[in-house]
Amino acid sequence: MSKRIVCFGEIMLRLSPPGCLRFEQAHSLDVVYGGGEANVAVSLSNYGLDACFVTRVPANPIGQGAINEMRRYGVDTRFMVRGGERLGVYFLEKGASQRPSKVVYDRKFSAISQVQKGDFDWQAIFELAHWFHFTGITPALGDTVAEVVIEACEAARAAGLTISCDLNYRKNLWSSENAGKVMAALMPYVDLCIANEEDAEKVFAIKATGSDIRSGVLSHEGYKSVARQLTDRFPFKAVAITLRGSISASDNNWSAMLYKNGNYHFSRTYPIHIVDRVGGGDSFAGGLIYAFLNGLGDEEALEFAVAASCLKHSIEGDKNHVTVDEVKALMAGDASGRVVR
Amino acid sequence: MSKRIVCFGEIMLRLSPPGCLRFEQAHSLDVVYGGGEANVAVSLSNYGLDACFVTRVPANPIGQGAINEMRRYGVDTRFMVRGGERLGVYFLEKGASQRPSKVVYDRKFSAISQVQKGDFDWQAIFELAHWFHFTGITPALGDTVAEVVIEACEAARAAGLTISCDLNYRKNLWSSENAGKVMAALMPYVDLCIANEEDAEKVFAIKATGSDIRSGVLSHEGYKSVARQLTDRFPFKAVAITLRGSISASDNNWSAMLYKNGNYHFSRTYPIHIVDRVGGGDSFAGGLIYAFLNGLGDEEALEFAVAASCLKHSIEGDKNHVTVDEVKALMAGDASGRVVR
Amino acid sequence: MSKRIVCFGEIMLRLSPPGCLRFEQAHSLDVVYGGGEANVAVSLSNYGLDACFVTRVPANPIGQGAINEMRRYGVDTRFMVRGGERLGVYFLEKGASQRPSKVVYDRKFSAISQVQKGDFDWQAIFELAHWFHFTGITPALGDTVAEVVIEACEAARAAGLTISCDLNYRKNLWSSENAGKVMAALMPYVDLCIANEEDAEKVFAIKATGSDIRSGVLSHEGYKSVARQLTDRFPFKAVAITLRGSISASDNNWSAMLYKNGNYHFSRTYPIHIVDRVGGGDSFAGGLIYAFLNGLGDEEALEFAVAASCLKHSIEGDKNHVTVDEVKALMAGDASGRVVR
Amino acid sequence: MSKRIVCFGEIMLRLSPPGCLRFEQAHSLDVVYGGGEANVAVSLSNYGLDACFVTRVPANPIGQGAINEMRRYGVDTRFMVRGGERLGVYFLEKGASQRPSKVVYDRKFSAISQVQKGDFDWQAIFELAHWFHFTGITPALGDTVAEVVIEACEAARAAGLTISCDLNYRKNLWSSENAGKVMAALMPYVDLCIANEEDAEKVFAIKATGSDIRSGVLSHEGYKSVARQLTDRFPFKAVAITLRGSISASDNNWSAMLYKNGNYHFSRTYPIHIVDRVGGGDSFAGGLIYAFLNGLGDEEALEFAVAASCLKHSIEGDKNHVTVDEVKALMAGDASGRVVR
């Protein structure tokens, strides 16, 4: 029987103009539902695992849409609670060439942002589960939500689960100061810490020396230093950092680093033509969790996660619709894009 | 030079599934911006008048979209204020046959709902204007908004404008009790009161005797009684009531009554195949204001407003995209729908 | 081998907003190519006949589009000449309920409107042909085009073809006076004259007494009188008149009359929910020509043409995409619209 | 805990031109997955029951699409088997007015049509279940499939389930002779027999006297006679017959009859503007099963099923996306289609 993972966080209605139209040119908006932890759950379900997503959505057709989308991809939605006033919305305008993608959030007052301790039956949720995943977005939704995350972490630890957290700093949701304080309280529960090139600095003021994000120059030494500082400060078993070399809104170089058991692993780098980069980091987390749960070695696990998230960039929407076989084909070196008949 | 009308209220982002798909079947949503008073402003601009719409929208691309849509149809947007957190959203699922249309509101915390006295320079806004129009939706958005409406009414009266109000009761926004109290305070400013078959009862507990809305049986005597009771209670110069005979979501009979100077006028009744009935009442208000501003007689004014709003039901979106000539052609009796080459 | 029919006239690029959007709401336009005689040619090809369409289109991709569309439906396009500056365009806004459909023509200076005598090799075109069809639109395109029509009629008569003409008066193209003069010169060549309820009056000042088009009241006696007057004046072997009872832009009653050999035949009347009424008359002409060429009796020929054109009203675009079997099924009385599996 | 129902049959990829385009006009095809029993399962899941759908789909993305669609609507897909060569396809062209809808089947050699006895673990499938539903389409798919249906019926009876069957005769799949023989062997297992106005005659040569389907004239007495003959011949506990009065492809009158415990119940008749009539009968079956499982009285159960299937006709696709509350609102008499805000 496949292993069970629980993800907790917000799922939003994503509305984006077709193609690469700007907001002011759009007369219809494409609909997808997504969010950091929801995206991870879908990745894991696509890999054949028993992924469960926990959140709160309003008892209206928009909330039902979020449930349906998760069900569609095989995610266990039994613990999605109905209530609250609205589903968070985010508007996404896809960039191209030198024009960056743009996100307009309209997520305040969402159903999940109003939850409180006791709203979820964590004991039931974690029954038979092996892993718990959340991101830094969830505690940022509000003070009571942060309390619920702690509650969940305690229950997960009590149930013997591995816990992963993607730092995922969002400046629209909270200040670095606030984030640092709240996240520091959560990190002791975390086994696997995932971050991108900015998170560690924004949340914990840990700097990646020798790396200028906007210039696209990424220093391996800098990332090593960040990983080391993170493990010095918190009892992580592993730290993974995604390395995005942004050439333009259309082209990125994508790779990652894993620091585990004192060893630094740097993955292969993929030059990517971007179709949709939202959810790239989530697909990395999903790949890594799958790999660790299935006993892949550290190096292989990292390559699996990077290949999986490389493929995500070629897929519309927030979620990574790929199978284990497809990821493995890319890992095996076939990046030529030849037609599979 | 064309006459100037000022409309004050909320404009929302309307999102609706294409065709008559249900919410859960939609993978894209059609975008329109609309709201009771905004729709009236567009009607009036389409008729060649100098229509000005006043509201508050967030300083983001979604708010800009609302401004652009109003500009597109020639409405003066100089007094649309930028600020606040979000633009109100409403989701519309169009019904068909026995399946009713469905609206899911997500309008809480909108930019306009947070305005306060002093936020608008009514003296400047009403300069050179002849008419001020608002609906019962606006004061329902919040206590401070209701205060702003009173402020506007006082300024409009001081500037010598005619004032019209469409009662437009919305049960999701406030209770009948609350509505009755607030609206009663506003009615003394109003010259022209517009209502549909339910409003008078819901807001002022004035009942249309002899009329069962759901059965589609409409009694003329009942409506006369409502109009009389309204004018007994408030100093209206005229009362107009739209009469919707709902046969199904696809077919309605549409007519209206005007009570003015002690006379009751009942319009012709149009059997309508519905394309989009949202904004039907607003288009009636727009027609009536145009007609009165252009000196049409009472009977003719009523027929203009009913013909105008009959045409609205054949048009997608909230707004009535018709010209004076098109309305007059229908008034003149040509409802045959022959091709105009 | 199937019989050969030649149709001569204009084919235009038709651009229409999706669904029943108004022009000002459209951000894309649906593309179809059509025109009175082109539509007849497609009908006939769909019935398995060897239909040939003759016109002139510009040597650019827009002209090529017109050729491709005709080829797609099996029409012989070998005699479509390339040249001239532009393809005529017409913009079509579909009406609904009380809102009429609207056509904006942009057909001036089109390639076909510039043709002159000698531009077409009528002898080659009419080789092996049995029938020649044109409409009153073609000579209206310009004086030299009218001369070409006469040239074609002479060649057709010389080759022993049956000639049909649909009067099809277009007030945007010429005045009644001019139309009357030019058409009168063409009528002596015509064997079968087709008209709608307005044409005879507009072109030849022959009035259908007892019939008010806009009121939808159609008098059989009036139509008989029109047919009789037409045959009194011109040597037609038969006159067919379509009878459109316009209830609204969405609903029409549709039938027709045939006057031949001194007998009046009135067809069954179909109550139609309209999908697209453009080309309704053309599909009637196509049905009638097919029926006469295949030896159907007068009554049956009329019913075939009316059933064929009834079906056209349920089909998007200018052209009638139905088979002989489908027409016959409707003629046989099955108008119930049951699913054909 | 909600009751469990098992449905067994084929699910196909349905491809239909947008709007009411004809096949030859379509440049894209809308995608839905559906089939008689799959549609019933979705209805039941929408009503909050634990619906399980059993079938076989190929192990490719098209088969996965079918699984995903069922999951999306909450149907238990654990017993959908992967294997075989292809998913059945059907092409649907929607009719309008006098033009009938048209179905082109391409379902031969489908994965489900190749199953054999032993391919499904019926004991596991029926665990905790209360009801088993199939239609006459399934045994028509092939001799070995018919054997599997018998196998399932035996297991269902052994497990004490109620069994329902919708006769659903399909002339493209088998002859009346063959159908009669195979279905006669299945009927002894069936508690609730559902049929439309043609099935009884086509399968069992039982005629509805006094009713001409194409004329739209439906005789109550004729249907009573059919129900009586069916119960005379087979040990049904109840017989339900849907009554479709086809006025055109756009308008139908819809009602039904229930014969149970010696009583005949005729439902209210709904005049329907059709959006999509495919799956109308399935939605009736779904409504009836729900009603019986939830203990509604016979009359109320019939009205629930008819109201549910009335609403289906206003919904795109094969499946009935309505809730119990929506059905009950219509049953309660509100067919006016007023906007639900």
Add this chain to the structure above:
Amino acid sequence: MSKRIVCFGEIMLRLSPPGCLRFEQAHSLDVVYGGGEANVAVSLSNYGLDACFVTRVPANPIGQGAINEMRRYGVDTRFMVRGGERLGVYFLEKGASQRPSKVVYDRKFSAISQVQKGDFDWQAIFELAHWFHFTGITPALGDTVAEVVIEACEAARAAGLTISCDLNYRKNLWSSENAGKVMAALMPYVDLCIANEEDAEKVFAIKATGSDIRSGVLSHEGYKSVARQLTDRFPFKAVAITLRGSISASDNNWSAMLYKNGNYHFSRTYPIHIVDRVGGGDSFAGGLIYAFLNGLGDEEALEFAVAASCLKHSIEGDKNHVTVDEVKALMAGDASGRVVR
């Protein structure tokens, strides 16, 4: 109060196949309205200036569409005159890789091409204005239009406006000989002359030595020589030349040169993935006019114009929908396309 700019020229209906379909594959056409000077006006309005666009459009819905589009983006349309027969049309097929984009013009006999001296009240139009802009396309529309341009230039000079002209040679509209003669008469009014790499040669036979356009090799020295020759011949205060290095229809290198006060400035070069390159030159002109009107230094003005037009290439349609902040962010060096949240 923001500065006022007047642009005079043609606005056309642009029709283009979706995505990169070829004309013959398109069944719908995307609608945009645009033209050299209209595009500049929209750029300037987007930057917050008071842009006014002057032209003549037909009094039909297609002409109204052009007005609405300009209004939508805040352009002052009060001086757009209604009249004439048709709006010019151009068909645009977008290229990709080695396949070039293709434009089919259908602009003859357009409303603006028929204007004559006296049709516009230039004195009223230029009231309170600071700048007048036109392109070489406008005088190419016809002899009388050229006269109107001279009339406008004289009025603009009299009113003390700065005048800019984009040479914009169109070989379909006139010969080099004719262009040279007419443009030479206009140049004495011009303060700022804008050109691309071909214009100077085509219009004034001034050659950019050392530059082979098709090879993509661009010589700085050649451009300097062109600018010098232009200023030698005409009394320009500044000359700006855009430098397009066409690698393929999908990839271009984009930069520009400014020659002013005897100094040559060459901008940064942007490697661009092209979304839509139509209007690229216009967006450069718009950027430059904004920059000069807002007092930016020459170097900064050039970089602003190049960054603005770089962004245009990533935007669908003719018009540059960017804000000053977005241009400045790119100028500041952030071309990495990171998501803006």
Add this chain to the structure above:
Amino acid sequence: MSKRIVCFGEIMLRLSPPGCLRFEQAHSLDVVYGGGEANVAVSLSNYGLDACFVTRVPANPIGQGAINEMRRYGVDTRFMVRGGERLGVYFLEKGASQRPSKVVYDRKFSAISQVQKGDFDWQAIFELAHWFHFTGITPALGDTVAEVVIEACEAARAAGLTISCDLNYRKNLWSSENAGKVMAALMPYVDLCIANEEDAEKVFAIKATGSDIRSGVLSHEGYKSVARQLTDRFPFKAVAITLRGSISASDNNWSAMLYKNGNYHFSRTYPIHIVDRVGGGDSFAGGLIYAFLNGLGDEEALEFAVAASCLKHSIEGDKNHVTVDEVKALMAGDASGRVVR
């Protein structure tokens, strides 16, 4: 009069998700009809030749769609036979970046796969023809189809036609062993053998030494060796091999080799941004056949074929919609993608 070419093979309904959506994300599928030999026929018709396509399609609207599409592009469809059960279908998911395109075939039991000797009147088909073309896909459809291909080859040889064959190995249709045996029997009829970099090995076990397809490294020497081995074994007059350097699903390098009269010609290499690579090889074959039929020299013929197929990669669908002039413009060196006005 233009030369006549006959192509024989399968035409399928191609269904692909819009843009680069994955199968599971698609709610509509774009429709194209195509197949190896059909694509060649369309290329040749676009070049002005008299191309005839021979196949068998079912007598239903899907089969008619295939006929219509071929007619649309001017292909002679008189010898397309109607019969059989179904049209083959293939589902195409377009890849991007590192994600490969994916084809799901559903072509079994297609009408063409059931043909037998005697089903086609080859003598009539080849009348006045100059060339016969088929691919390795056709004999792979079934044993009896292979016999029909032999029958066709014999008739073609008897009629003095040149015969070309594109090896086009499809592993889903047959094994290498079977392919080798059947194709070996057909090769003696073939004058021009076309292959891609894999075919020779898969069909005839002839290896291109020194070339690793997936690495994108292509060795000229290896291809020479393959061509030599092929001509050693079979009496080909010429061998052409396409060389695809797959960098990713979005970028390919494209060139080809021609071996004729003992000389090896290697073409220019085009770096391509891929829009749709399906049919790339077919467009090469079409270009080569055109070139040889029109007497181009070997080098020029090869460059024509490579330029033609380079352009195909920028065009949606299976078929190459380009003219001779467009190919020649690219051959002449203009790959810069400048707008053609």
